[in-house]
Amino acid sequence: MIIDVAAVRRDTRGCETVAHLNNAGSSLPPAVVMDTIHQQLRADEVFGGYEAQALVEEGLAKSRAALGTLVGGRPSEIAFFDSSSRAFGTALLSFPFKRGDRVLTSEAEYISNVYAYTYLKKRFGVTTTYVPDDERGQVDVEALADAVDERTRLIALTHIPNYSGLINPAAKVGAVARKAGIPFLLDACQSVGQVDIDVNEIGCDLLAASGRKYLRGPRGAAFLWVRSSLLDRLSPPIADQHGAAWRTAERFDLVGDARRLEPFERPVALHLGLGAAARYAIKIGPPEIESRVVLLGAILRGMLTDIPGVTIRDRGERLGGIVTFTVDGLTSEQIRVRLRERFINTSITTQATAMRSFRARDLTEVTRVSAHYYNTEEELARVADAVRGMASKEA
Numbered sequence: 001m002i003i004d005v006a007a008v009r010r011d012t013r014g015c016e017t018v019a020h021l022n023n024a025g026s027s028l029p030p031a032v033v034m035d036t037i038h039q040q041l042r043a044d045e046v047f048g049g050y051e052a053q054a055l056v057e058e059g060l061a062k063s064r065a066a067l068g069t070l071v072g073g074r075p076s077e078i079a080f081f082d083s084s085s086r087a088f089g090t091a092l093l094s095f096p097f098k099r100g101d102r103v104l105t106s107e108a109e110y111i112s113n114v115y116a117y118t119y120l121k122k123r124f125g126v127t128t129t130y131v132p133d134d135e136r137g138q139v140d141v142e143a144l145a146d147a148v149d150e151r152t153r154l155i156a157l158t159h160i161p162n163y164s165g166l167i168n169p170a171a172k173v174g175a176v177a178r179k180a181g182i183p184f185l186l187d188a189c190q191s192v193g194q195v196d197i198d199v200n201e202i203g204c205d206l207l208a209a210s211g212r213k214y215l216r217g218p219r220g221a222a223f224l225w226v227r228s229s230l231l232d233r234l235s236p237p238i239a240d241q242h243g244a245a246w247r248t249a250e251r252f253d254l255v256g257d258a259r260r261l262e263p264f265e266r267p268v269a270l271h272l273g274l275g276a277a278a279r280y281a282i283k284i285g286p287p288e289i290e291s292r293v294v295l296l297g298a299i300l301r302g303m304l305t306d307i308p309g310v311t312i313r314d315r316g317e318r319l320g321g322i323v324t325f326t327v328d329g330l331t332s333e334q335i336r337v338r339l340r341e342r343f344i345n346t347s348i349t350t351q352a353t354a355m356r357s358f359r360a361r362d363l364t365e366v367t368r369v370s371a372h373y374y375n376t377e378e379e380l381a382r383v384a385d386a387v388r389g390m391a392s393k394e395a
């Protein structure tokens with residue numbers, strides 16, 4: 001079914017005021033997401049937080065169910081977080097690693113993932129190997145398979161990085177992990193809500209994602225999906241009465257589902273909003289969303305390629321809705337500001353969050369225009385026209 005773009009734009013109040021092409025940063029949520037949150041905050045205000053919490057348990061269960069359905073997992077496999085970095089880091093720190101163990105990952109890793117790998121090395125002597133990209137700019141799956149050895153305890157991959165249209169071949173990496181019998185942790189921060197995800201097709205065992213990006217949820221809400229067969233092996237470094245039962249002075253039993261990884265005190269209103277965003281995405285249809293986002297990304301790249309002085313920086317066999325480029329003679333900040341003056345929201349990615357890939361390609365920064373299904377071709381044309389105008393002045 002084709003997406004009714006006019007209808008989804010009517011559902012999105014922000015579409016009235018701006019051409020929002022910073023969906024890889026934080027997208028415009030549909031009204032139902034923010035209305036759900038406001039309703040809960042109002043209940044906190046008039047009933048009292050704990051009293052209102054009792055009322056929302058059913059809503060939170062629905063959020064877990066929707067997020068589970070969205071990624072192909074079960075409600076009991078969903079843990080709520082505030083950010084993807086914390087979800088990913090909690091997953092890593094909950095693994096029973098020992099000195100000498102090894103993690104295999106890719107060049108596309110986000111700053112917080114690399115921080116967590118470095119922490120594992122410093123604190124526990126667990127090393128990380130970064131498998132190089134292949135000639136198309138995506139993780140080299142053959143090199144990854146060759147790198148697996150008897151010390152490898154985890155494979156981790158960023159599905160779609162923050163700095164490129166690249167969609168890493170996650171299912172191929174999953175096949176390597178399955179064959180080797182090694183758990184696979186997927187950073188799906190940019191991919192949930194952008195591409196159709198099924199954890200069983202991909203073959204991952206853990207998946208971390210933020211709500212505010214392509215999922216169109218609120219800021220401050222994220223989740224981790226954990227395959228139930230792996231749960232018993234995961235002990236979080238921090239737990240409270242929500243995730244653990246206090247049995248004797250120093251003995252605790254962790255709860256049997258993914259809630260063992262999440263805290264009691266959480267922004268529940270935001271997690272209800274996250275569920276509303278997941279239900280909205282399911283209603284629109286993840287395969288339809290993926291087709292349109294990929295199409296809009298390709299259309300914009302096509303429009304920009306023709307402009308003298310513009311270099312597209314996206315690499316990979318499959319590309320999604322994130323379009324990155326540089327313009328001769330202009331900084332990314334100049335481009336961002338000039339687009340903003342025309343009521344077009346875009347963003348910049350610098351080495352600060354994409355160190356490994358940018359250093360290898362001798363890049364310091366790129367302009368990032370990230371399209372979602374609610375964007376229109378007319379909005380993309382406005383970006384291209386504005387960039388053409390800027391580039392011609394520099395020529």
Ligand SMILES: Cc1ncc(COP(=O)(O)O)c(C=O)c1O
Pocket residue numbers: 024082083084085086110112158160161162187189190210222
């Ligand atoms: C690929 C990727 N992973 C992880 C993160 C971290 O997400 P958060 O800011 O919710 O911690 C980001 C944020 O941009 C990202 O793009």
